[in-house]
Amino acid sequence: MNFGSVFIDESMRLRGIQPGNRIAVPAQGFLLVGPHGPILVDAGYRDPSVLGAGGEIGPGQGFEEQLAAHGITPADLTCVIMTHLHRDHAGHLHRVPMTVPVVLNRSELGGACTGIQGRAYAKDDLHHLIDRLYTPGALRFLDLEYGATDEDLWPGITCRLSGGHTPGSIAVVVDTAEGQAYLCGDLFYDAEGALRSQPRDGFVAGVQPTYLVPDDPALSNNFTTSVRQEMAAVKAARRYRFVLPAHDDPGVLEHGRYVGRILGDIIPGQITPTP
Numbered sequence: 001m002n003f004g005s006v007f008i009d010e011s012m013r014l015r016g017i018q019p020g021n022r023i024a025v026p027a028q029g030f031l032l033v034g035p036h037g038p039i040l041v042d043a044g045y046r047d048p049s050v051l052g053a054g055g056e057i058g059p060g061q062g063f064e065e066q067l068a069a070h071g072i073t074p075a076d077l078t079c080v081i082m083t084h085l086h087r088d089h090a091g092h093l094h095r096v097p098m099t100v101p102v103v104l105n106r107s108e109l110g111g112a113c114t115g116i117q118g119r120a121y122a123k124d125d126l127h128h129l130i131d132r133l134y135t136p137g138a139l140r141f142l143d144l145e146y147g148a149t150d151e152d153l154w155p156g157i158t159c160r161l162s163g164g165h166t167p168g169s170i171a172v173v174v175d176t177a178e179g180q181a182y183l184c185g186d187l188f189y190d191a192e193g194a195l196r197s198q199p200r201d202g203f204v205a206g207v208q209p210t211y212l213v214p215d216d217p218a219l220s221n222n223f224t225t226s227v228r229q230e231m232a233a234v235k236a237a238r239r240y241r242f243v244l245p246a247h248d249d250p251g252v253l254e255h256g257r258y259v260g261r262i263l264g265d266i267i268p269g270q271i272t273p274t275p
């Protein structure tokens with residue numbers, strides 16, 4: 001689902017890209033369809049004014065419209081899972097009835113409310129989540145740091161500590177007919193650039209090599225974890241068949257290497273191989 005464009009500096013996509021070029025990326029959510037009922041993962045932004053460099057919500061990209069395209073309303077959702085709470089992900093939660101729980105990692109809400117990332121979190125989004133906190137059944141917390149880093153929500157749907165982007169970010173692992181999909185929020189802005197076949201450092205057009213070791217993946221320029229944590233989190237994504245970032249096309253992996261992308265709306269789907 002595409003909830004509108006977000007304008008970013010291209011250098012955010014990969015370390016080593018020179019800053020100064022503004023690009024538009026989609027603010028995507030994903031609808032999990034199965035016996036558990038429709039589950040939404042991530043919910044776009046409420047209004048371009050909350051974004052740092054702006055954005056644009058085009059015709060048909062409204063929250064209810066995107067759901068209606070799949071024949072459902074917000075009240076039909078089983079739950080909404082948040083990979084993290086940044087302003088381009090948590091924007092429409094107030095449009096979801098309080099009877100539909102929002103699922104998130106407890107430390108992500110805690111971290112958001114420290115203010116340490118400034119306006120990366122939108123005040124109105126956090127107000128709404130505090131309202132949910134005080135409304136029985138409106139919020140479900142995961143605690144993925146201590147003891148268990150995985151939690152199964154339903155058969156075939158597991159929430160996992162991402163380890164990347166923000167300290168509280170999670171990813172959702174979903175079983176599909178053709179392997180597991182890894183819905184990883186903002187761990188990647190350019191999954192191909194990060195995970196393309198080796199040797200890749202120095203071979204990404206326009207990107208200065210950042211790392212000395214060819215097997216190291218490339219990182220985005222937008223994370224608040226340590227560099228080593230981010231590196232480990234990206235490497236952990238290599239085990240899945242599909243990686244589904246919020247701001248890039250779904251990527252297809254073979255033995256940990258990026259081999260193509262899915263341009264259609266459904267995963268699994270037709271694969272467009274990389275050259």
Ligand SMILES: [Zn+2]
Nearest residue numbers: 086088186246
């Ligand atoms: Zn984002």
